[in-house]
Amino acid sequence: MRLQRCLLALALSLFATAARAELVVAVDTRLGITRLSREEVVNIFLGRYRKLPSGQAAMPIDQPTSSPLRKEFYRRLVGKDLSEINAYWARLIFSGKTSPPMQTENTEDVGPLIQAIPGGIGYLERSQLTPDLRVVLEMAP
Amino acid sequence: MPLACLMLQPVHPLLFALALALPIGVAAEDKDPPRLGIKGFGTLGLARSDDSDAGFVRDLSQPRGLTTHWSGKIDSVLGVQANYRFGERTEAVLQAVSRYRYDNGFGPEITWAFLRHDFSPEWSLRAGRIGTEFFMLSDSRLVGYANLTVRPPVEFYGPLVFSYFDGLDLAATTQLGSGLLRGKLFAGHAAERAPVAPGLSWNLQGSRMFGGHVDYLSGPWQVRLGHTAIRFSHEMPINEFAGIDVLGLAPQLAAQGTWSHYDSLGVVYEQGALQIQGMVNRIHNETDQYEDSWAGYLIGAYRLGNFTPYTGYSQTRSSPLSLPAEMPAAQAAVIRYALSYxxxxxxxxxxxxxxxFAQNLALKAQVDRTHGQPDSRFLFRETTSGWDGRMTVFSLALDFVF
Structure with a gap:
């Protein structure tokens, strides 16, 4: 119950800020990557080609389904609604191709997961960044 | 993760209090994604036409069509899929689908049952029962939620009676210029049957097939060129269909042992709210039993909030066959009639x-207006002598995924 209320409060506070959020795509500093193009981030998050410039396989991490950040991220990345993103994944999942990004249950797990998973890459609000994370693409509104 | 909860800014006082109140460990969870995932998709469809001189079907895997009464049979489908991960790179997928099929029933079928291994971000191999990709998007044409229209354009996808095959496919992806170049090769054996007439079906099982395609994806563009060939291992029951010994009189009509070739070119453009899809295909049959055909379609859509209105055009045409052999006129007439189908x-x-209208749910309404020649019968069922080639179809569909 408490967890749910925490999440609800989180969702509400994020909702108000999502539209003007400073969204960034980040990886672990240890990967040694400084920059990714928008196209590369599209390829990684839409499961077209999940490879980092370092040669390592990329493991994208999604914000929770209900997160306003997720909605905002895909809007800024490819100009698509979440329903369109869901339809896109329905095609790939049910034709047995690529899997969608791993999805966290809580928005605050994204940062730690980026570091915990080899090749982890995620998007978050700039204020959620920790010193171990490196911004590789800024998602301007 | 109460600590991480605290790091969010701006920190709401209520949030702060809640986070403090959270017992340590409650939110800590297993970081490994679950190994087993069960998902599903489905459509509740209703459609009717304004014409009782021909039965409208979604594709030729369906034995009887709908006419002027609302019917749920041609578009309704339910699919359940289990994915099991053996590790980061290996996955098993099992899918069962119930839909209106060749034997006039809804008996569920195993449509996918394969192992996928990603050797690297570039190379991926699947082995087992896999979806066929004769044309772009053809392996997801039962998943209404993934598609814009109620059903894929019948002129283009209607001749496809193959949904899956037993074999393997190998896919490769590489960067080329500013985009991605992707290629796939597949080979195996068909595993289905196709309806011919009520109570009569063509066994396609064991028919050898192979093919491949090349995709180029760049920005909003995706282009695909594909080819598939299939060699029929069983004879089409044309003798039973016509009621006379067709193959004895005209051996060149045999389908067994002959190849059919499917070529296609598809282009998809998706930029923000705008979607455009266009494809052309050509089907060449070595047997003289089926006419060669070409088809094409174009769909345009623009999203306005939760609504995505769309419109499209599709067309197909086949080349009439000639019957070279001399034979008694009465029998020639019967054969000609059988072939005209x-x-x-x-x-x-x-x-x-x-x-x-809601997460994982979509409602669609569509009207199709077909103008054809009275002898355009291939994509319909049970055409009568009154068939004039013109039909309007009204459709409603509720698509869902879970």
Whole structure:
């Protein structure tokens, strides 16, 4: 119950800020990557080609389904609604191709997961960044 | 993770209090994604036409069509899929689908049952029962939620009676210029049957097939060139269908042992709210039993909030066959009549909208207006002598995924 209320409060506070959020795509500093193009981030998050410039396989991490950040991220990345993103994944999942990004249950797990998973890459609000994370693409509104 | 909860800014006082109140460990969870995932998709569809001189079907895997009464049979489908991960790179997928099929029933079928291994971000191999990709998007044409229209354009996808095959496919992806170049090769054996007439079906099981395609994806563009070939291992029951010994009189009509070739070119453009899809295909049959055909379609859609209105045009035409052998006129007439069932010459204009009214749910309404020649019968069932080639179809569909 408490967890749910925490999440609800989180969702509400994020909702108000999502539209003007400073969204960034980040990886672990240890990967040694400084920059990714928008196209590369599209390829990684839409499961077209999940490879980092370092040669390592990329493991994208999604914000929770209900997160306003997720909605905002895909809007800024490819100009698509979440329903369109869901339809896109329905095609790939049910034709047995690529899997969608791993999805966290809580928005605050994204940062730690980026570091915990080899090749982890995620998007978050700039204020959620920790010193171990490196911004590789800024998602301007 | 109460600590991480605290790091969010701006920190709401209520949030702060809640986070403090959270017992340590409650939110800590297993970081490994679950190994087993069960998902599903489905459509509740209703459609009717304004014509009782021909039965409208979604594709030729369906034995009987709908006419002037609302019917749920041609578009309704339910699929359940289990994915099991053996590790980061290996996955098993099992999918069962129930839909209106060749034997006039809804018996569930195992449509996918394969192992996928990603050797690297570039190379991926699947082995087992896999979806066929004769044309772009053809392996997801039962997943209504993934598609814009109520059903894939019948002129283009209607001749496809193959949904899956037993074999393997190998896919490779590489960067080329500013985009991605992707290629796939597949080979195996067909595993289905196709309806011919009520109570009569063509066994396609064991028919050898292979093919491949090349995709180029760049920005909003995706282009695909594909080819598939299939060699029929069983004879089409044309003798039973015609009621005379057709193959004895005209051996060149045999389908067994002959190849059919499917070529296609598809282009998809998706920029923000705008979606455009266009494809052309050509089907060449070595047997003289089926006419060669070409088909094409174009769909345009623009999303306005939760609504995505769309419109499209599709067309197909086949080349009439000639019967070279001399034979008694009465028998020639019967054979000609049997062969005329593979002729098509028609075009359809359709308009509709998709409404994403809730998460994982979409409602669609569509009207199709077909103008064809009276001898355009291939894509219909049970055409009568009154068939004039013109039909309007009204469709509603509720698509869902879970």
């Amino acid at each position: 593979s002729h098509s010459d028609q075009r359809t204009i359709f308009i509709g909208t998709r409404w994403d």
